Amino acid sequence: MDLAFLHPLYEQTGPWASVYVDTSRHTEGTPHERHLTAEAMARELARQGADEATCRAVRDALEQLRHSSEPHGRALFARAGEVVLDPSLARPPLGDRAEWAPLPRVSPLLELTGEDPVCVVAYVDRKGAGFELRSALDREPAGTVAWRQWPVHRTSSADWSERHFQLRVENTWEHNAAEIADALSVCQEETRADLLILVGEDRERRSVRERLPQRLAGRVVEAPHGAGSRLLDADVEEARTRHVRERTEAALDRFMAARTPDDEGRAAAAEGVPALVEAAREHRIDTLVVRPDGPDTHREVWIGEDPDQLAVRRTDLKILGEQHSWAARADDALIRSAVATGAPALSLAPLEAARRDDVPSGGLGALLRWR
Known part of the structure; x- marks a missing residue:
């Protein structure tokens, strides 16, 4: 976030x-x-x-x-x-x-406004396409694509002229699928959407998906229900939820790997309030990692007027020269420090309890800017 x-x-x-x-x-x-x-x-x-x-x-x-x-x-x-x-x-x-x-x-806010993937929902058929931009709070039109006006329905006739007509239909559809893929790619760049959700018949969805650039391969989802289905909203929400969970899983894996010390005994991650307070004072927090149910989140720390003025004990702030100090929750104090240095925060709430149990230690951790 x-x-x-x-x-x-x-x-x-x-x-x-x-x-x-x-x-x-x-x-x-x-x-x-x-x-x-x-x-x-x-x-x-x-x-x-x-x-x-x-x-x-x-x-x-x-x-x-x-x-x-x-x-x-x-x-x-x-x-x-x-x-x-x-x-x-x-x-x-x-x-x-x-x-x-x-x-x-x-x-x-890490849970209540945090990961909110923006989706472009593309309604695709053989006559046209419309895009809709969705988030948890809003949905709005994001453009349409007008396709080539050749006939687009096949026939079952074996006559040569009909076969020629069918070939023209196939060529028209291939052209149209490429057009929608190009437009969808541009829409994603302009909106910075996290997900592209294709809605339509199987063949239409597949044809468009195959023509999207490789850079978007990991962002594309095909909705099992069509535009008229009352289950489509559930498809979109499930795709958004899965996307958040997968991103959180990947981030947690990076944190777990960073806990391992290098050859000199230094790790690229920290956990526990004392280590995080020290990292915050030194502006070394690259990503703050929070397990909301962790016992350290509401642990008391001491803060001064500036974001990097924080300590485990009040006397430590006086040693650092801060004359005014207040008690505060550890999670809120660390978030203040993260905001000041431009570091994002990651909530592990989307993960299954077994996956995030006791990680990070006490519920608070960080990937560091340097070891």
Whole structure:
């Protein structure tokens, strides 16, 4: 997950209000329920010590969602009476919650907005093709392809002229399949889509797939159900889920390999809070790896005003010359450091529990920029 969108949260000091709300339920009583949620979140923040202006800003922002049709949920991060960031979520949170803390509570975003593959769904038939761009939150048209207007239906006649007609039909279809493949390749480049999902009859899907450039081979999926099927949405979601899982598997394999020390006893990966704190101070985190259920994620560390001012013990910060310090969760403190140095973060949540059990140690690890 690219963390660059979190930069506004670290341009100002805390404390911060962090709120996650579920907007996936849509009934006649939803507006009133969301009004009650807005009041409850504001009360909870006040109970934890948040200032009145920030509580009011959160309540007002949540009130504006009373009639929202957002399919999953919203996160809000506020301080000093202002909502600084309010990203939409790619999946619903496990209940509404609000926290008041020195750092914004961002680690849940790794699961709730993290890996959200963008797909180009290509609806292919013998008369034309249309593209649709999909993510967890949106879908929109992404262009069409007008194909050569030769007849495209074969006949069963054995007459020579009919066979000649059929050959022309085959040539027309081959041309059209090449046209759609070229257009789909351009669409992928322009949208930077993670997946291309082909929808249509078996032969049409296969013909287009065979003409796509080799660089896209690993991104192409053929949907088993057609455009008119109510199961197509499930096909697309399954392809997106599988893509996330495979990418996470590959990243975990890289981390596992990097744990092995080289001939000089140095490893290209670190795990455990003390090692990660040291790597963060030295700006050596290349990719932060988080197992959300790990016990170290909520371990207390100490932070200063700057992202690289963090330590396992408060006295360590004083030794480093930092006069002001606050206790914070290890995962949120490490994410702040990762944002400052442009490092992405990886959540292992998409993996089966047996695959990610106890890796990384304590639930926090990192691939390093140098050994």
